[in-house]
Amino acid sequence: MITTNPFDAGRTQGVRRNSGQGPDGDDDTLREECGVFGIYGHEDAAALTALGLHALQHRGQEAAGIVTFDGEMFHAHRALGLVGDNFNAAATMEKLKGPMAIGHVRYSTTGTPIIRNIQPLVADFAFGGLAIAHNGNLTNALTLRTEMIRAGHLFQSTTDTEIVSHLIATSKATNLIDRISDALLRVEGAYSFVMLSRKKVIGVRDPLGVRPLVLGVLDGHYMLASETCALDIVGAKYLRDVEPGEMIVLDDRGLTSLHPFPRQKRRFCVFEYIYFARPDSIVESIPVYDARKRIGMELARESPVPADVVVPVPDSGVPAAMGYAAAAGLPFELGIIRNHYVGRTFIEPADQIRHLGVKLKHSPNRAALAGKRVILVDDSIVRGTTSTKIVDMVRHAGAAEVHMRISSPPTTHSCFYGIDTPQREKLLASRHSVSEMAKIIGVDSLAFISIAGLYRAMGHTARTEDDPRFCDACFTGDYPTRLTDRAGGSSSRQLSLLEEVA
8 A cells, every 4th residue: 555646646747858958948968867776674764765865866856756665555755856855854754664665866868757757656566566766768668658558558657667567567477576577578778776565675777787776785784776875875885786687686584686687798878987977986896086087087198288277167077177187287277166056946937047057057267267278178068058158158257268178979879778868960969070069169179088088098998899898879879779669760768648738
């Protein structure tokens, strides 16, 4: 039994067509899809889950949810907005009873930002209740969904996560673990799931390991999370990454590790190191902060330019800029100051101030820029609109020259594995050469790290076609799975079969 309405009655927001537009009207940023957290057997399971979701807030700021089980009943709280806005009241946390919990923070890549799409999704099955939270994207979701609807299935959300619930429900397997394995054998794409049944917390990672999932322990109680920063905030010990294709089962017998899927070559998302993961996390046993500094150092070796100062585009460009400055022997300065207190409600309603978005978020530190030859270091260029505004701002602050260095290769292809990217034709690098991009953005020079340089920075001598080691499809177009929905003429991100009207 669920003590809250699983559809959380309330006014829904208007449908969003997944255009890549962010919550503040800025559509020039790649955005992560989701973060997940789960814990078994701790008396403060809900509170620890809320803290873990706080640490994962960078992976999704649209909505948050927690589901617990107290031995008899499931308890759920889900809402639009930030974790701190929704799980800060004692009355809310007191309702989330039980020693087992899973949680989710969301930025939608499929489905629209409405209450009933907020995860964890909860459903009643023949074997009992099951809550599911998902990080990633399924590339055959639309195909499966269409088949199910024609077969008479009823969907209550527009997320691909619910498809997995239907696959579990219709599996012919006789126990929960086999049902989950059977269901996931039918899906394609990238995923890390945490699930909560009446007796277990289950974590599972896709066979390619595209999306992250880590295992930790606190006072003898195991937990799962998208990143180690979520373990750190609750004082848990990081044990290891969940292996690609591995299923972790947490119950009263402890921890069980299963490998129900055929083994494949690892293809972890390299953009986690470049941008998505928090810099204090350890991902695939590599500290993200160190990786970003090494990328910056490699970028400096590949693309030097005479300059006076290296300036990061905050916040994601900071570690790479530090590495660049160290390798180039140049001063590192905070020439751009970020305002962390710009709320989305302030800049959404008024068209006449939306164009000021960059100035609302970033201010030039004129003392560090005036009269200087400046190297700006950023993590990526998507459409180029934000970069153009930042370069213009730095020039108006008195910079003598502005050079831009990017700590990723040119983003030439869309992601279909859970990263919210614009359609390919809207990606600047898919339509223009680097020299053309430099003119559009207005810099004196522009350079990206090469694919080879990125792999060197990650500790590999080169990228090989037979074993590329990472998912780098956004740079190379080398997608590691079939794009079934795409091949059928539809993007897997277009799953909204129902229109919600505010």
